[in-house]
Amino acid sequence: MTTHAVYADVAGKRPWGRYLGWGVFLAMMAWAWHGAEMNPLTLYRDAGNMGSFAADFFPPDFHEWRAYLKEMVVTVHIALWGTLLAIVCSVPLGVLCADNIAPWWIYQPLRRVMDAFRSINEMVFAMLFVVAVGLGPFAGVLALWISTTGVLAKLFAEAVEAIDPGPVEGVRATGASALQEVIYGVIPQVLPLWISYALYRFESNVRSATVVGMVGAGGIGVILWENIRAFQFTQTCAVLLVIIVVVSVIDILSQRLRKQFI
Amino acid sequence: MNAAIHVDRLNKTFARKTALVDVALSIQPGEMVALIGASGSGKSTLLRHLAGLACCDRGNGGQVHVLGREVQAAGRLSNSVRHLRADIGYIFQQFNLVNRLSVLDNTLLGCLGRVPRWRGSLGLFNAEEKRRALEALDRVGLAALAQQRASTLSGGQQQRVAIARALTQRADVILADEPIASLDPESACNVMEILADINRRDGKTVVVTLHQVDYAVRYCPRAVALKAGRIHYDGKGEALSSQFLNDLYGADSGTRLMFSDKAAGRPPQLALAQA
Numbered sequence: 061m062t063t064h065a066v067y068a069d070v071a072g073k074r075p076w077g078r079y080l081g082w083g084v085f086l087a088m089m090a091w092a093w094h095g096a097e098m099n100p101l102t103l104y105r106d107a108g109n110m111g112s113f114a115a116d117f118f119p120p121d122f123h124e125w126r127a128y129l130k131e132m133v134v135t136v137h138i139a140l141w142g143t144l145l146a147i148v149c150s151v152p153l154g155v156l157c158a159d160n161i162a163p164w165w166i167y168q169p170l171r172r173v174m175d176a177f178r179s180i181n182e183m184v185f186a187m188l189f190v191v192a193v194g195l196g197p198f199a200g201v202l203a204l205w206i207s208t209t210g211v212l213a214k215l216f217a218e219a220v221e222a223i224d225p226g227p228v229e230g231v232r233a234t235g236a237s238a239l240q241e242v243i244y245g246v247i248p249q250v251l252p253l254w255i256s257y258a259l260y261r262f263e264s265n266v267r268s269a270t271v272v273g274m275v276g277a278g279g280i281g282v283i284l285w286e287n288i289r290a291f292q293f294t295q296t297c298a299v300l301l302v303i304i305v306v307v308s309v310i311d312i313l314s315q316r317l318r319k320q321f322i
Numbered sequence: 323m324n325a326a327i328h329v330d331r332l333n334k335t336f337a338r339k340t341a342l343v344d345v346a347l348s349i350q351p352g353e354m355v356a357l358i359g360a361s362g363s364g365k366s367t368l369l370r371h372l373a374g375l376a377c378c379d380r381g382n383g384g385q386v387h388v389l390g391r392e393v394q395a396a397g398r399l400s401n402s403v404r405h406l407r408a409d410i411g412y413i414f415q416q417f418n419l420v421n422r423l424s425v426l427d428n429t430l431l432g433c434l435g436r437v438p439r440w441r442g443s444l445g446l447f448n449a450e451e452k453r454r455a456l457e458a459l460d461r462v463g464l465a466a467l468a469q470q471r472a473s474t475l476s477g478g479q480q481q482r483v484a485i486a487r488a489l490t491q492r493a494d495v496i497l498a499d500e501p502i503a504s505l506d507p508e509s510a511c512n513v514m515e516i517l518a519d520i521n522r523r524d525g526k527t528v529v530v531t532l533h534q535v536d537y538a539v540r541y542c543p544r545a546v547a548l549k550a551g552r553i554h555y556d557g558k559g560e561a562l563s564s565q566f567l568n569d570l571y572g573a574d575s576g577t578r579l580m581f582s583d584k585a586a587g588r589p590p591q592l593a594l595a596q597a
Contacts, residue, residue, distance in 0.1 A: 226414065226416050226417075226418040227418050227419065227420045227421070229375060229414070229418055230412075230414060230417075230418030230419060230420070230431075230484070230487075231420070231431055231434070232375065232407070233373060233375065233407060233410070233411075233412035233414075233418075234407065234408065234431055234432050234433075234434045234435050234487065234491055235404055235405060235406070235407040235408030235409075235410075235434060235435020235436070235491070236404070236431070236434040236435060236442065237404060237434075237439050237442075237443070239439075239443055240434050240439070240442055240443055243443055243445075244420055244423070244431055244434070245420065248420050248421070248422040248423055249420075249421075249422070251422070
């Protein structure tokens with residue numbers, strides 16, 4: 061094609077594709093509006109009710125603060141073990157889910173399993189494990205372990221897929237085994253990113269661990285759910301404040317730590 | 323059949339593009355050979371096949387033997403290729419060091435093919451292996467930087483670490499793929515000096531791909547030229563004439579591809595001690 065023809069082609073092009081894209085987007089949002097029964101008017105109409113409901117939360121009642129703190133510590137323990145077990149599993153799974161390391165007949169089935177782990181929320185896993193291993197924090201650990209493995213293995217694999225193949229080949233050329241290629245060629249390249257992802261998942265697991273208790277899987281969620289069910293809103297407020305403070309502190313500390321590695 | 327490297331009927335096709343056509347080549351132990359040719363002529367591809375880092379076409383029954391052992395045949399890598407690679411040192415244009423490891427650790431990786439797998443995987447190298455790695459670093463003039471991270475070194479220094487890794491490996495054959503293409507002229511001379519010294523003093527077989535022809539003429543007694551995936555010339559390095567090179571690279575007859583036609587006669591200026 062001559063430059064002239066290319067110019068005419070570019071100048072004469074109408075962005076029909078873009079109009080169509082916007083049309084599809086707007087149609088989808090309109091459909092979802094109905095599906096979700098969006099009704100902003102109620103916000104205005106029932107503003108008084110909501111105001112008095114909010115007022116019921118104050119002042120927060122901290123009489124039982126020892127119990128709250130104890131259960132909050134248990135919540136963090138659930139998050140710690142759930143994350144640690146997930147990291148241990150995600151290291152090999154992350155490597156085996158990477159298409160530049162594993163053959164397709166390994167990474168394809170493994171990725172589908174990880175998709176399944178991710179697509180089911182940890183609350184659902186928590187309910188299932190409560191049935192399997194009984195009420196208590198261990199069910200929560202198992203739930204977080206499964207769903208976090210699904211997420212971390214995917215993130216780890218994406219980091220592995222972005223590596224520079226040079227060092228891997230450098231290690232291969234020394235006569236190293238396949239495992240040694242991964243240990244010396246891959247892991248040093250992805251380690252900072254892996255640590256950062258793992259810490260980030262720990263942060264979000266502390267948040268998740270506060271709710272798995274609502275289905276009986278231990279931690280502060282148990283107290284939270286009991287208070288809400290008993291309409292003890294001043295105590296509910298105190299529990300929420302404890303959660304906010306602890307989760308924020310852990311977020312900030314973990315963020316500081318993550319910055320060290322990137 | 324005592325050749326250090328023996329290649330027969332090697333063909334390689336990348337998605338419709340032929341890279342190597344019926345390449346046959348024999349290199350004796352202790353030779354220092356330059357592989358020259360224009361970009362895309364197949365010299366790097368050929369070198370990668372020698373170390374089993376690439377696999378040839380299945381159809382033509384191509385074979386690569388190194389040190390009398392099969393690297394690949396008819397498009398399949400030998401089962402023992404990982405063991406064989408321990409005897410083949412490979413030096414890359416982009417050095418291919420592990421950036422986050424120290425210079426010494428990178429050099430120690432050369433031992434991986436020699437020590438038991440479990441020990442190599444855990445990184446448990448013994449005093450003897452560490453001494454050997456330090457000696458190799460000393461030989462390339464970098465023992466003082468052993469504790470530094472590889473990523474903090476200059477390009478020339480990184481390439482010398484890569485050579486130290488190959489020395490630690492105690493390979494009998496050293497393959498160097500454009501080892502000086504990313505380096506400044508002084509580092510380039512330095513690296514070529516070290517490679518020539520390994521060839522002369524240790525009697526190791528060295529095959530080096532180069533696109534700077536004057537380095538090939540100066541350092542390599544034998545040169546093999548590739549053109550469009552075929553062997554175009556195989557003979558004395560010093561016999562490469564300007565006219566032949568212009569033909570090889572398809573350059574205009576007025577372009578000078580060498581500093582001097584007499585480059586081969588000049589002794590190398592840079593001593594190892596300066597490294």
